[in-house]
Amino acid sequence: xxxxxxxxxxxxxxxxxxxxxxxxxxxxxxxxxxxxxxxxxxxxxxxxxxxxxxxxxxxxxxxxxxxxxxxxxxxxxxxxxxxxxxxxxxxxxxxxxxxxxxxxxxxxxxxxxxxxxxxxxxxxxxxxxxxxxxxxxxxxxxxxxxxxxxxxxxxxxxxxxxxxxxxxxxxxxxxxxxxxxxxxxxxxxxxxxxxxxxxxxxxxxxxxxxxxxxxxxxxxxxxxxxxxxxxxxxxxxxxxxxxxxxxxxxxxxxxxxxxxxxxxxxxxxxxxxxxxxxxxxxxxxxxxxxxxxxxxxxxxxxxxxxxxxxxxxxxxxxxxxxxxxxxxxxxxxxxxxxx
Amino acid sequence: xxxxxxxxxxxxxxxxxxxxxxxxxxxxxxxxxxxxxxxxxxxxxxxxxxxxxxxxxxxxxxxxxxxxxxxxxxxxxxxxxxxxxxxxxxxxxxxxxxxxxxxxxxxxxxxxxxxxxxxxxxxxxxxxxxxxxxxxxxxxxxxxxxxxxxxxxxxxxxxxxxxxxxxxxxxxxxxxxxxxxxxxxxxxxxxxxxxxxxxxxxxxxxxxxxxxxxxxxxxxxxxxxxxxxxxxxxxxxxxxxxxxxxxxxxxxxxxxxxxxxxxxxxxxxxxxxxxxxxxxxxxxxxxxxxxxxxxxxxxx
Numbered sequence: 001x002x003x004x005x006x007x008x009x010x011x012x013x014x015x016x017x018x019x020x021x022x023x024x025x026x027x028x029x030x031x032x033x034x035x036x037x038x039x040x041x042x043x044x045x046x047x048x049x050x051x052x053x054x055x056x057x058x059x060x061x062x063x064x065x066x067x068x069x070x071x072x073x074x075x076x077x078x079x080x081x082x083x084x085x086x087x088x089x090x091x092x093x094x095x096x097x098x099x100x101x102x103x104x105x106x107x108x109x110x111x112x113x114x115x116x117x118x119x120x121x122x123x124x125x126x127x128x129x130x131x132x133x134x135x136x137x138x139x140x141x142x143x144x145x146x147x148x149x150x151x152x153x154x155x156x157x158x159x160x161x162x163x164x165x166x167x168x169x170x171x172x173x174x175x176x177x178x179x180x181x182x183x184x185x186x187x188x189x190x191x192x193x194x195x196x197x198x199x200x201x202x203x204x205x206x207x208x209x210x211x212x213x214x215x216x217x218x219x220x221x222x223x224x225x226x227x228x229x230x231x232x233x234x235x236x237x238x239x240x241x242x243x244x245x246x247x248x249x250x251x252x253x254x255x256x257x258x259x260x261x262x263x264x265x266x267x268x269x270x271x272x273x274x275x276x277x278x279x280x281x282x283x284x285x286x287x288x289x290x291x292x293x294x295x296x297x298x299x300x301x302x303x304x305x306x307x308x309x310x311x312x313x314x315x316x317x318x319x320x321x322x323x324x325x326x327x328x329x330x331x332x333x334x335x336x337x338x339x
Numbered sequence: 340x341x342x343x344x345x346x347x348x349x350x351x352x353x354x355x356x357x358x359x360x361x362x363x364x365x366x367x368x369x370x371x372x373x374x375x376x377x378x379x380x381x382x383x384x385x386x387x388x389x390x391x392x393x394x395x396x397x398x399x400x401x402x403x404x405x406x407x408x409x410x411x412x413x414x415x416x417x418x419x420x421x422x423x424x425x426x427x428x429x430x431x432x433x434x435x436x437x438x439x440x441x442x443x444x445x446x447x448x449x450x451x452x453x454x455x456x457x458x459x460x461x462x463x464x465x466x467x468x469x470x471x472x473x474x475x476x477x478x479x480x481x482x483x484x485x486x487x488x489x490x491x492x493x494x495x496x497x498x499x500x501x502x503x504x505x506x507x508x509x510x511x512x513x514x515x516x517x518x519x520x521x522x523x524x525x526x527x528x529x530x531x532x533x534x535x536x537x538x539x540x541x542x543x544x545x546x547x548x549x550x551x552x553x554x555x556x557x558x559x560x561x562x563x564x565x566x567x568x569x570x571x572x573x574x575x576x577x578x579x580x581x582x583x584x585x586x587x588x589x590x591x592x593x594x595x596x597x598x599x600x601x602x603x604x605x606x607x608x609x610x611x612x613x614x615x616x617x618x619x620x621x622x623x624x625x626x627x628x629x630x631x632x633x634x635x636x637x638x639x
Contacts, residue, residue, distance in 0.1 A: 123623060303454035
C-alpha cells in the first residue's frame with residue numbers, strides 16, 4: 001500500500017463513544033422506514049407498486065448481502081446468486097414436501113444455506129481475486145445444473161410448479177397480498193438492520209482491514225481465512241432470505257433464480273448504487289428494477305440497453321450514484337471546516 | 340448413475356474409440372477457446388469474461404460466409420478473421436480503459452458486452468436455433484477404427500486444433516514476436532522503454548485470442564447448433580480448463596482441455612445426469628490439492 005492510500009484509510013477507525021448512539025439512530029431510521037413502507041397500502045391500492053416493493057425487498061436483501069463481500073471485505077463473488085436460488089428452492093421444497101409451518105421452513109432453509117455456504121466458502125475463500133470470482137461462479141453453475149438435471153426432485157427447467165402453500169401462522173396470512181407485502185418489508189428492514197450491525201461492529205472493521213491489507217491484518221493476529229469464511233456464510237444467509245421472499249412472491253422457484261445472471265445483476269446493482277455506502281446497493285436495486293421494467297416495456301432487446309447503461313457507469317462514471325452523494329457531502333463538510 | 344454402461348464401454352474397443360474421439364473434439368474446441376483466455380490473462384492480466392462471445396461470433400460468421408459462398412475454407416477464414424478484427428476493436432476501444440482497475444470493473448465491462456453481444460446476435464440472426472450443416476466435402480462414409488465410428492470431419496477438427504497448438508507453442512517460444520509478447524507479459528514498462536509499442540502488442544494478443552476462439556466457433560458450427568448465448572457455457576468450461584491447467588500456461592490449457600473433454604464424453608455414460616457436475620468436482624479437487632493448477636507457476 002502506498003502512503004497515499006494509507007492516509008485515506010484513516011477514517012476507518014471506529015469512534016467507540018458514538019457506537020451506542022449510532023445504533024439507536026440506525027434502529028430509529030429502520031422503524032421510521034418500516035412505518036412509511038407499511039402504511040403505503042393505506043394510501044394506494046396500486047398492486048403494481050406493492051409488487052415492486054416486494055421485488056425490491058428480495059433483490060435488496062440479496063444485493064446488500066453481496067456488498068458485505070464486495071464492498072466491505074473485497075471478495076468479488078460472481079456466484080453469490082447461488083444462495084438466492086438455494087434459498088428459494090429449499091424453502092419451496094420444504095413447504096411442498098413437508099408441509100411445515102412457514103417459520104419452521106424459514107429457519108430450516110437458513111440452516112441448509114449455512115451448511116452449504118460453509119462448505120463452498122471453505123474451498124473458495126482461500127483463492128484470490130479473479131480465481132475467487134470464477135470458482136464461486138463455477139459453484140453457482142454446479143448448483144444450477146444440479147437443479148436442471150435433478151428433475152424428479154426440483155422440477156428441472158420447468159421450476160417448482162404447483163405453487164407453495166402459505167398456511168396461516170400467528171395471525172399472518174401470506175396468501176393475502178397486503179400481509180405478504182408487510183412481511184416482505186419487515187424482512188427487508190430487519191435484514192438491513194442486522195447487516196448494518198455486522199458492518200459497524202468490530203468484526204465489520206476487521207473485514208475492512210482485510211480488504212485494505214490482508215497481510216497486515218494477518219500480522220495483527222487476525223485469522224483472515226476464518227473472518228472471510230464467516231462473512232461468506234453470513235452474506236449467504238441474507239441472500240437466502242432474499243430468495244425466500246422471492247419464492248413466496250412468485251409462489252414457486254425457477255432455475256433462473258440460480259442462474260449466473262442473478263449474480264451479474266447483483267454485482268451491477270452494487271456498482272450502480274455504489275459500494276462505499278451501506279445503502280448504495282439498496283438504491284441500486286430500486287434503480288435497476290425500475291430500469292428493467294421500463295426497458296422491457298419498450299424493447300425486447302433489453303440486454304443492449306442494460307449493457308450500454310453498465311458501460312456508462314463502469315467506463316464513464318467509474319463509481320455508483322451514492323458514492324457521488326457521499327463525496328459531495330464529504331466535500332461540503334471539509335469546506336465548512338475551512339479545510 | 341450407470342456404472343455398468345461405463346464399464347461395458349471401457350471393455351469394448353468400438354465404444355472406446357467412439358467416446359475417445361468425441362472427447363477429443365470437445366477437448367480440442369475447448370483448448371482453442373481456453374488458450375486464448377489464458378494468453379490474454381498472461382499478457383494483459385485481465386480475464387476476458389466475454390471470451391465466449393467470440394466463440395459465438397466465430398460460429399455465426401462462418402455460417403453466414405458458408406451460406407453466401409458455399410466454401411468451407413472461406414467460412415473458416417471468415418470466422419477467424421472476423422473475430423480477430425472484433426477482438427482488436429474491443430481491446431483498443433473498451434478494455435484498454437480498465438487496465439489496472441479493480442477486478443470488479445473489468446468483470447462489469449465484460450458482463451455488459453456479454454449482454455450486448457448476445458442481443459446483437461439475436462437482432463441479426465434471430466433468436467432461434469440455427470444449423471450450418473455439414474459441408475459436402477465431408478459428407479462421406481465415416482472411418483472405422485477398431486470397430487469405432489469416426490466421422491472424417493472430426494479428424495480435420497482435431498488436426499486443425501493440433502496445428503494451431505503447435506504453431507502457437509513454437510511461435511511464442513522461438514519467434515521474435517513471441518519473445519516480445521513474453522517480455523511484455525513479464526515487464527511491460529521495460530518493453531515500452533525499449534521502443535516497442537505495447538498498446539499494439541496488447542491489441543494483437545487480444546485479437547489473437549479472439550481469433551482462436553472464433554476459429555473454434557467456426558470449426559464447431561457444422562457439428563453444433565447455433566444459438567445466442569451459446570458462448571457462455573463454453574466460457575465457463577474454458578475457464579475451468581485454465582484453472583485446472585494453470586493460468587497463463589499453454590501446455591496446461593491443452594492438458595486441461597483434453598482431460599475435461601474425456602471427462603465429459605465418458606462421464607456422460609457413467610453419470611448421465613451429473614456430467615457437468617463431474618467437471619466442477621474435478622476442478623475443486625485440483626484446486627484444493629494444487630491451487631495454482633497442474634502447470635501453473637507459483638503466484639508472485
